[in-house]
Amino acid sequence: MEKKRDTWDSRFIFVMAAIGSAVGLGNVWRFPYTCYKYGGGAFLIPFFVALLTAGIPLMILEFGLGHKMRAAAPLAFRCIRKKYEWVGWFAVLTGLFVMTYYGVVMGWCFRYLAYAFNMAWGNDTQDFFYNGVLQLSGGIGDIGAPVGWTVFGLFLCWLGVFFSIVKGVKSVGKVVMWTVPVPVILLLAFVIRGVTLPGAMDGLSYYLTPDLKALLDWEVWLQAYGQVFFSLSIGFGVMIAYGSFLSEDSDVTNNAFITCLADAGICFMAGFAVFSTLGYLAFTEGKEVAEVVKSGPGLAFVTYPLIINKLHFIPQAFGVMFFLLLLTLGIDSAFSLVEAGVAGSIDKWGFNRVSVNAIISFLAFAIGVLYTTRAGLYWLDIVDFYLTNYGLAIVGLLECVLVGYVYGADKIREHVNRTSEIRIGVWWDLCIKIVTPVILLWMILAKLLNVNGIIAKLAGRGPEGAPWREILFNPPYEGYPAWAQMAGGWGLLLALFVAALIISSVKSRRDGNA
Amino acid sequence: MPESAWAMLIIACAVLYGGLACCIGISLGASKKKNGSGK
Numbered sequence: 001m002e003k004k005r006d007t008w009d010s011r012f013i014f015v016m017a018a019i020g021s022a023v024g025l026g027n028v029w030r031f032p033y034t035c036y037k038y039g040g041g042a043f044l045i046p047f048f049v050a051l052l053t054a055g056i057p058l059m060i061l062e063f064g065l066g067h068k069m070r071a072a073a074p075l076a077f078r079c080i081r082k083k084y085e086w087v088g089w090f091a092v093l094t095g096l097f098v099m100t101y102y103g104v105v106m107g108w109c110f111r112y113l114a115y116a117f118n119m120a121w122g123n124d125t126q127d128f129f130y131n132g133v134l135q136l137s138g139g140i141g142d143i144g145a146p147v148g149w150t151v152f153g154l155f156l157c158w159l160g161v162f163f164s165i166v167k168g169v170k171s172v173g174k175v176v177m178w179t180v181p182v183p184v185i186l187l188l189a190f191v192i193r194g195v196t197l198p199g200a201m202d203g204l205s206y207y208l209t210p211d212l213k214a215l216l217d218w219e220v221w222l223q224a225y226g227q228v229f230f231s232l233s234i235g236f237g238v239m240i241a242y243g244s245f246l247s248e249d250s251d252v253t254n255n256a257f258i259t260c261l262a263d264a265g266i267c268f269m270a271g272f273a274v275f276s277t278l279g280y281l282a283f284t285e286g287k288e289v290a291e292v293v294k295s296g297p298g299l300a301f302v303t304y305p306l307i308i309n310k311l312h313f314i315p316q317a318f319g320v321m322f323f324l325l326l327l328t329l330g331i332d333s334a335f336s337l338v339e340a341g342v343a344g345s346i347d348k349w350g351f352n353r354v355s356v357n358a359i360i361s362f363l364a365f366a367i368g369v370l371y372t373t374r375a376g377l378y379w380l381d382i383v384d385f386y387l388t389n390y391g392l393a394i395v396g397l398l399e400c401v402l403v404g405y406v407y408g409a410d411k412i413r414e415h416v417n418r419t420s421e422i423r424i425g426v427w428w429d430l431c432i433k434i435v436t437p438v439i440l441l442w443m444i445l446a447k448l449l450n451v452n453g454i455i456a457k458l459a460g461r462g463p464e465g466a467p468w469r470e471i472l473f474n475p476p477y478e479g480y481p482a483w484a485q486m487a488g489g490w491g492l493l494l495a496l497f498v499a500a501l502i503i504s505s506v507k508s509r510r511d512g513n514a
Numbered sequence: 515m516p517e518s519a520w521a522m523l524i525i526a527c528a529v530l531y532g533g534l535a536c537c538i539g540i541s542l543g544a545s546k547k548k549n550g551s552g553k
Contacts, residue, residue: 011541041522048529201515208519254541261534268526421544422537 005070006169007247013173014250015258018063018242020180020332021233022263025105025300028187028329031227032271033295036207038223039214044268046215046224051264054439055228057431058396059256060424061403062234064416066243067252072343073237074504076244080407087398088237089500092344094391095236095337097496100364101380102334103161104371107153108133108301109326116308116319125305133301137374140382140484144374151372157334158365162357164335165342169245172339179328184266186325187273193311193318194276203279206289207271222446225439230388232263233333235395237340244343253420274299277307284310297377300326338364348508378480379488385477386489389447391496397440404433450474 008014035043069076074088111133115121121128130136137144164175194200214220233239243252275289281303282289294303308319338360345356371380403412409429417423445451453471463471476485 011545041519041526044522044526205515205519208522209516210518210522251541251544254537254544257537258534258541261530261537265530265534268530421540 006245008169008245009173011250011255013169013176014242014246015255016176016180017169017172017332017336018239018255018259019262020176021238021242021336022231022259022333023180023183023266023329024231024233024333025102025326025330026231027263027267028270028274028326029296029299031231031267032207032274033293033299034223034227035271036275036293038220039211039217040206041208041210042212042214043220043224044210046221047227047264050221050225050228050439051260053431054225054436055232055234055264056256056260057428058229058234058399058436059232059239059260060253060416060428061399061412061432062239063243063246063252063256064412065399065403066240067246067250068412068415070244072241072244072340072347074344075347076240077402078504080402084402084406085504086497086500087395087402088240088344089503090391090496091235091237091240091395091399092341093496093500094387094395095238096341096360096364097367097383097391097492098236098387099161099334099337100368101371101383102330102337103154103157103364103368104150104376104380105297106157106327106330106334107150107155107372108297109323109330110153110156111149112301112305113320113323113327116323117316119305119309119316119319121305121309123306123309125302125309128305129297129301134377135374136377140375140378140480142375143370146369146372147374147376150376151369154365154368154372157331158361158368160331161335161338162361164331165339165357166354168339168343168353172335175335176332179332183325183328184269186321186328187266187269189321190273190318190325191269191276194273194280197276197280197283199279199281199283200276201279202282203275203277203289204272206279206293207275219446222439222443226443227267228264229396229440229443230392231267232260233336235392235399236337237344238336241340241343242336249419251420252416253422253424257422278303281307281310348506350509378484381478382480382484382488383492386493390444390489391493393440393444397437397444400432400437400440404429404437409433448473 008017035041035047065076066072069079071079072088073091074085077088078085112121121132133147133150135144135147163171165172195204229235246252246255278292279289281287281292285292292303304322305319308315308322311318338357341360342353342357345351345360346353370376373379403409409432413424413428450471450473457471476482477489
C-alpha cells in the first residue's frame, strides 16, 4: 500500500522553508556587487522585469508541478512523459554537486566563526585567507593534501544538513523557524550598524545611483535575468519537491510571489549592509569605494574581516554575527538541495529516509573533500561556473519546454488557479513558453559564444587572420588549462547527464508494481 | 547621496516590500475567509 505523503505542518512553515532555500550566500555576496557593477540603481529596473517575467513564473511552475504531480522532480517529469524522468535526475544531481562545494564554503564559515572570537585573521586578511586558511597552491594541478580544519568544517556542515532533513518536512519545519528569521534580524543589525558609520552614504551612492545608459546594454539585462534565476534555487528540483509536500487545497501562486519578493527584498537589504560598510572601509583607508569593492568569497573572507577590524565597538561580536549570518543563510539552501535528492529517491524506490539521507550525505561529503585540498578553490571556481551557467540554465530551459509545450502550460495554470488566491492569466503561459526559454537560451549562448566578436566579424571589423575558433567561442574560463575545464566543466556535465539517464532507466517500485 | 539614488531607493522599497506586504495581506485575508467567522 502507498504510504501517505508527508505534508507541511502549515502554510507559514512551507513559505519559510521556500524562502530559506531561495535565500543563500549569493544574496549577500553576489546581488549587491552585480547591482553596483551593472548600472547601480538602474539595475533594479531589469531586475524587477526579470523577477516578474522569469523568476515568479518559474517559481509558480516548480511549485505547481510538484503540487499537481505530488512528486519530487524525477517522478514529476516522469508523469509528464516517462522518457523525461532523466531531466528531474539531472536537476537533482546538479543540485547535489553544487552542494558538494557549497558545504566547503560553509566549512570556511565555521572556521571563521571560531576565528571571529579573537579576530585571528589579523591585519593581512588576504594572506590569512589564501595562505593560512586555504593554503592555496600555485596551480590547479598542484592539489596537495586536504586541509584538516576545513574538512572538519565540511563535516559539521554535513552533520547539520543530515539532521535538518532527517524527518523530512517535519524536521525542516522546525529548523527553518530559526534559520530564516535569524539571518534577517542579523542583516538588519548590520544595516543599522552600517548606515551609522562614517562614509556609509558614499558607499550607498555607489550602490544606488542609477546609470540609465546601462539599460541600453544587453549584458545588463542578461545579468539581471541571471541574478534572478540563480538566486531563487530554481532548476535544482528543490521547489518541485517542496511543492509536492503542500496539501491538496493549498495556495500556489501567492506563495510563489511571497517567496520571490522576500528573496529579492533580502538581496536589496543585503546591499545596504555590504555597501554601507564598504563605504566605511573606503573612508578609513582614504580610498574610493570602487577600489575596495569585492564579491564572492573575497568579500566575505577578506574584505569583511578587514571591516570588522576597523569597528571600534565590540568588533568580535560583529565578527561572530557576520559568520553566523552566512551560516544561517546557507544552511537552509544546503539542506534543501539534499532534500530534493532524498525525496526523489524515496519517490522512486521507496527507500528508508534515514538510510538514503546518510548515503547521499556521506558521498557528497567525500566528493567535497576535493575542494578542501590546496587547489580546492580553483576546482570550486570551475565546477561552480559550469554547473550554474550551463547545468542550471539547461535544466530551466528543459523545464520550460517540457511543461510549456509537451505537458501544456495551460494545464498547470488551470491547476494552480483552482486553489490559489491570485489567479494567473495567459501572460504566465507566454512567460513559460517564450520569454524565459528565449532568455535562458540566450544566457547559455552568450556564455559559450563570443557574441561581440561574431558581430564585429560579420560587420567586417574583426581582427584579421584570427582563427574561427577564437572568433566563435569565448576564451577558456579564467584561463584554466583545457584538461581542468574538461574534467571539472564539460566532463562533469556529461557525467551528470549520463548518470541521470542511467538512474532514470533503473526499475522503480512503480515499475515493479505494474 | 544624489536625488536619483534616493528615488531608486523609494521605488525599490515600494515594489519589493510593498509588493510583499500586499501578498501577505491577500494570504491573511484568504485564511480569515477560509476559517470563517463561526457562521
